[in-house]
Amino acid sequence: MMERPANVPATIVETDTVQIAREIATVAMEYRCSVHLIGRAGTGKSTALWHVARELGGSYCEVSQATKSTKGLFELLLDSIGRRTGKKYLSDIADEVYYYFQPRETVSEEGWTYTPRLLVVDEVQTLEASAFRELLRVQEKCEVALVLAGNAERLAGRAKDANTWEQIESRISIQRPLPGPSRRDCDLIGSAYNVEGKDAYAALAAFGMRTNLRDLTKLLQFAAGLTGGTGIRLKHLEDALRLRKPKSDVLKLLRTVAA
Ligand SMILES: Nc1ncnc2c1ncn2[C@@H]1O[C@H](COP(=O)(O)OP(=O)(O)O)[C@@H](O)[C@H]1O
Ligand SMILES: [Mg+2]
Structure with a gap:
């Protein structure tokens, strides 16, 4: 093997x-x-x-x-x-x-x-x-x-x-x-990490499509550590991102592009 x-x-x-x-x-x-x-x-x-x-x-x-x-x-x-x-x-x-x-x-x-x-x-x-x-x-x-x-x-x-x-x-x-991460990719990885809520999925996709699967996975691992065992919600993603990159405008990465 x-x-x-x-x-x-x-x-x-x-x-x-x-x-x-x-x-x-x-x-x-x-x-x-x-x-x-x-x-x-x-x-x-x-x-x-x-x-x-x-x-x-x-x-x-x-x-x-x-x-x-x-x-x-x-x-x-x-x-x-x-x-x-x-x-x-x-x-x-x-x-x-x-x-x-x-x-x-x-x-x-x-x-x-x-x-x-x-x-x-x-x-x-x-x-x-x-x-x-x-x-x-x-x-x-x-x-x-x-x-x-x-x-x-x-x-x-x-x-x-x-x-x-x-x-x-x-x-x-x-x-x-190869293309960068798609919306579908972000959703699949999100659900493997037990992400909960439409807003959390949307933010996750916005982040993944701006970065890559490695950054996305790191963020999810970090967020999982903040939940105390429940699913990952938008708040956990925001907190994880702020902790990982303490810059004032970092939450922009989670913002969905206005339709
Ligand atoms: N199909 C997948 N399922 C789950 N996680 C993945 C998948 N593809 C990538 N990842 C995550 O993204 C990270 C980076 O992927 P990697 O294969 O090392 O990218 P590359 O070789 O293109 O640089 C991996 O360590 C893993 O955590
Ligand atoms: Mg590689």
Whole structure:
């Protein structure tokens, strides 16, 4: 079982991002291609993709400063499928990657079938250009269903190689920008946190649509602590917001836009 990153909640609601992530991962499996989900921080990419990867029998990993090189990335890929490599040289590690990421063979009455591997690589904007190219090569050679995610920020050191990025981008089959939180997303998360009252839902949606799911969830966690165990009402949201950001005009964030 894949380890769940700290920022990914154990239970989730079906936000628009979750639905898009599932749809796009299914397309990647069907066509054995690469897709790139692009969205700002807090749109719920990591949460959605971790759960979708698990649901569809794939693996998930997140690039960090420690794994942005080709070697680091390859070790990360192997780790995501529970293979800790004992190899030291890049070429040996690469051989293992190409071996383990081949399509899985299964035999049935109709004979052998090949199921592609579903692989999610999150925070791809952190990758070095050369590592990114190697990842796309693995995808092409092994016909991996590759789902990439990250924000719109481009590769490290992009100033000197805008062309490099364009070339990399052109090799990715599908690019899909993610929307910010919708009214429906805010309502779903609100009800998971036991929010009560029309006014509270309206304020929550106003806040979520101005910020992102991360800020929205933080606000709800804080508000839940102020209720003493009852549902979250508008007053709790206001108090939570004032405590979190003691600025005179902070309540503006909860105000609904006049129709
Ligand atoms: N589908 C969801 N269900 C419940 N909470 C969610 C969901 N999506 C996001 N969140 C909340 O928002 C926070 C930020 O989401 P995250 O997936 O880390 O965003 P991103 O990867 O786009 O920066 C999460 O830690 C979680 O608390
Ligand atoms: Mg993330």
